[in-house]
Amino acid sequence: MIRIYKEKDYEAMSRRAANVIAAEIIRKPDCVLGLATGTSPLGLYSELATLNAEGRVDFAGVTTYNLDEYYPIDPANDQSYRYFMNKNLFNNVNVDMDKTHVLFGQAPDWKAECAQYDAEIEALGGIDLQLLGIGVDGHIGFNEPAEVLDPLTHLTDLTEDTIRANSRFFESEADVPRHALTMGIGSILSARRIMLIATGEAKAKAIATVLSGKLTTACPASMLNLHSDVTILCDRAAVSLCDEATIAALS
Ligand code: F6R
Numbered sequence: 001m002i003r004i005y006k007e008k009d010y011e012a013m014s015r016r017a018a019n020v021i022a023a024e025i026i027r028k029p030d031c032v033l034g035l036a037t038g039t040s041p042l043g044l045y046s047e048l049a050t051l052n053a054e055g056r057v058d059f060a061g062v063t064t065y066n067l068d069e070y071y072p073i074d075p076a077n078d079q080s081y082r083y084f085m086n087k088n089l090f091n092n093v094n095v096d097m098d099k100t101h102v103l104f105g106q107a108p109d110w111k112a113e114c115a116q117y118d119a120e121i122e123a124l125g126g127i128d129l130q131l132l133g134i135g136v137d138g139h140i141g142f143n144e145p146a147e148v149l150d151p152l153t154h155l156t157d158l159t160e161d162t163i164r165a166n167s168r169f170f171e172s173e174a175d176v177p178r179h180a181l182t183m184g185i186g187s188i189l190s191a192r193r194i195m196l197i198a199t200g201e202a203k204a205k206a207i208a209t210v211l212s213g214k215l216t217t218a219c220p221a222s223m224l225n226l227h228s229d230v231t232i233l234c235d236r237a238a239v240s241l242c243d244e245a246t247i248a249a250l251s
Contacts, residue, residue, distance in 0.1 A: 002224060004211065004232040004250045006239055010199045013233050014043025017131075017197050020231070021048060022057040024129045024193075030061040032121070034130035034188075035089070036141075037066065037081045040197045041131060042088060049092035059095040065121055066102040067132070067141040068182035071155060073105035079169055080105055103153070103181040110181060114153035118187060130191035134198050137161055138206040138219030142182035145218045151186030155179055185223050194230045196221070198238040207234060208241040211250065 007013040075082035082102040107113035167173040
């Protein structure tokens, strides 16, 4: 079941998303969070750092697993998702670094790395709250539109669209890694709760497809309709292709 809440802008969405995560940590101080990178969560990560500095949320017992990482990439590279997470969240809150997990972009055996990631999450009892962004093409994690989707953590090829979109962070398009390690659709759907954040008109088509309630591998995020507890937080632009009645029914 998907619920959607429309906020007036990015800041309001980020505040609300940070409050959802903070509430989860307060409810369960040793919770396991699934985290995302990208532009969408920057505001919420900075809100969480503020809440942590104010003593309103304590990350000491929290464990985190990130959705994805480029492959191959050195974690010290400033374009790696490990670097992103350290810079934008982990270094700014009192999380125990040993409890933060990002797929290792230099794993010599990617299959073993993926299998171990899934096994570790399972051994911990699963992810309590999974944060997601959404790609313009409806991808979640690096699960891109395709004829078939992978259930578990795996190595994937990035599509030309994603390489182009991500090239804004690299010196040139040629520098963008062509592969990534990512949790699969099944890994994502195994989380107890899922929160997806989306802002801007570019996401409107993907959000409209998700809210149609149908499943299609052409929009991997549509698979969220299989889950019993999904919250979408967005701004007005991201739902500009959805009618008010649909939004009202799901709010
Ligand atoms: C990032 C991730 C991606 C992004 C998506 C949206 O870890 O898994 O699926 O969430 O590409 O990215 P932004 O937020 O930059 O629009």
